[in-house]
Amino acid sequence: xxxxxxxxxxxxxxxxxxxxxxxxxxxxxxxxxxxxxxxxxxxxxxxxxxxxxxxxxxxxxxxxxxxxxxxxxxxxxxxxxxxxxxxxxxxxxxxxxxxxxxxxxxxxxxxxxxxxxxxxxxxxxxxxxxxxxxxxxxxxxxxxxxxxxxxxxxxxxxxxx
Numbered sequence: 390x391x392x393x394x395x396x397x398x399x400x401x402x403x404x405x406x407x408x409x410x411x412x413x414x415x416x417x418x419x420x421x422x423x424x425x426x427x428x429x430x431x432x433x434x435x436x437x438x439x440x441x442x443x444x445x446x447x448x449x450x451x452x453x454x455x456x457x458x459x460x461x462x463x464x465x466x467x468x469x470x471x472x473x474x475x476x477x478x479x480x481x482x483x484x485x486x487x488x489x490x491x492x493x494x495x496x497x498x499x500x501x502x503x504x505x506x507x508x509x510x511x512x513x514x515x516x517x518x519x520x521x522x523x524x525x526x527x528x529x530x531x532x533x534x535x536x537x538x539x540x541x542x543x544x545x546x547x548x549x550x
Contacts, residue, residue, distance in 0.1 A: 405452065405477075407451075408450075408451040408452055409475070411475045411480075411482075412451055412452060412475055414500060415445075415454045415473060415475075415482070417518050417522060418445040418454065418456070418525075419445050419446060419447065419454070420444075420445060420548050420549070420550055421442065421443075421444045421548070421549045421550045422442070422443040422444070422445075422525070422546040422547060422548055422549065423442060423546070423547045423549050424439065424440065424441040424442065424443050424458075424460065424544050424545070424546045424547075425439065425440055425441075425544065425545055425547075426438075426439040426527075426542060426543050426544030426545055427439055427542070427543065427544075428462065428463070428541065428542050429539075429540040429541055429542065429543065431539065437462055437463030438461075438462075438463065439460065439461070439462050439542060439544055440460060440461050441458055441459060441460025441461065441467065441544075442457075442458075442459045442460065443456065443457070443458055443460075443546055444456070444457045444459075448472075452474070452475070453472055453473065453474055454472070454473040454474075455470070455471070455472055455473075456469070456470075456471035456472075456473065456484075456486075457469070457470060457471075458470075458471070462542075466489065467488065467489065468488060468489040469486050469487065469488045469489075470486070470487050470488075471484055471485065471486040471487075472484070472485050472486075473485075473498060481497055481498075481499070482497065482498035482499070483495055483496070483497060483498065484496045484497075484498050484507060494509055494512075495509070496508055496509035496512075496513075497509075503517065503518075504516060504517045505517075505518070510535070511531055511532055511533075511535070512529060512530065512531045512532075512541065513529070513530050513531075513538070514527050514528065514529045514530070515527070515528050522548070523547065523548045524545060524546065524547050524548070525545070525546040526543070526544070526545050526546075527542075527543070527544050527545075527546065528540070528542075528543050529541040529542040529543070529544075
């Protein structure tokens with residue numbers, strides 16, 4: 390019985406010949422970015438300053454985009470490793486992130502009307518890349534109950550390299 394299961398999963402391990410046009414859409418993020426912004430004050434939390442360096446680079450081969458975040462939100466250190474993949478079966482981008490507080494998140498990434506939309510269960514972001522490609526603005530929202538979304542963070546990324 391084990392054989393049929395193995396055969397079924399084998400297709401996931403076959404190498405792809407080359408990155409497709411979908412992978413190329415992620416090229417806009419590649420580079421080192423200086424990130425500045427703030428959290429949005431809520432009923433129980435003041436606004437906090439955000440500073441970070443966001444680095445996006447291709448894993449050799451061009452299929453997976455690796456995103457490192459090295460930042461500070463208020464007094465809290467933020468370290469994130471994110472891997473963005475294009476899933477051929479779903480024809481969708483998926484971003485897997487892992488942070489220094491032990492949180493693993495996965496979000497869907499879609500491109501619409503010149504914006505990149507990241508959508509997760511409890512947080513989401515709208516990322517707009519300026520025409521010159523050298524600045525991006527990200528507006529983050531989060532939900533506590535899965536229904537009502539509230540503003541969370543607004544950051545501007547400026548390309549350094």
